Amino acid sequence: MEILNEKRILLLEDSDEFIENIISLFNMFVKETLVAKDIKSALKIYNQEKIDIIVSDINLKQENGLDFIQDIRQTNREIPIVVLSGYKDEEYLFRAMTLNLSGYLLKPVNFKSLVEIFESCAKKIKLSLMESVALKDGFVYNKELKTISKEKETFTLNKKEILFFDMLILNKNKVITKEMIASMVYENENMSDSALNNFIMRLRR
The missing domain is CATH 1.10.10.10 (Winged helix-like DNA-binding domain superfamily/Winged helix DNA-binding domain)
Structure with missing residues (x-):
């Protein structure tokens, strides 16, 4: 997964406790994790910074993370996106299936599952590079x-x-x-x- 060493994650999450715990894990694999606590802030970071992977909670306090992902997918169908949730919600999962996700993480995040997710993201990034032609x-x-x-x-x-x-x-x-x-x-x-x-x-x- 060396390809991730210079990559940056955008994390959309509104739980301070979870953010504090997960960033250190994420940064074992990537160069940097940028955090947003609401969709407006997430879109601002996404539009202003070079983001390689998106990780978004579904169940934000006032918003639905899938709305943010749907916005991203309107203009970018290639960036790896992973969703977070505290429980399996069949309605959310069904909607998420249409958004070309790279994975689904349940809280609390299991390290083995995290490794598998980042391996999937790394493969997607490599494949995208192989399939792309610079114009x-x-x-x-x-x-x-x-x-x-x-x-x-x-x-x-x-x-x-x-x-x-x-x-x-x-x-x-x-x-x-x-x-x-x-x-x-x-x-x-x-x-x-x-x-x-x-x-x-x-x-x-």
Whole structure:
């Protein structure tokens, strides 16, 4: 799990006692743990800092941690997210299943379970790096998820855009011709010059 040594966790948790106990455990695996006690503070940290893993309690005093996770997943489907709970709640668990989580920790946190969760996060980060292709201006194409991302924002691609980026990767360091785009992206359907120009302009935006 060496890949986690330089990573940072954002912990959303409102119990001071739990925070004090868990940070020392987290920091055995990662470089730093940043703490927020409410969703507004968590979003502020997430937007201002480089965060690699999110750990969020579900049952906050005044809020639901799943609402925070749902906000994150609207723009970032790749960051590993782990949920915390003091008990197994089937309703919450069912909702959490749709949020592409890396794990679920029950309080009090068992060290063995924590190791397993961080191993899962490390694998996800490694896989993301292997599946990602750096583009210009800080954009990254994820070959597995078929998404484009920059910093904390992820953009969903349509079918032609996916075919276009897959074509670029398959033909790296080659000159891309109009005929190649017509064949591999438009799949030999009629492609006018204006349609091609509009397609390229949309990508540049």
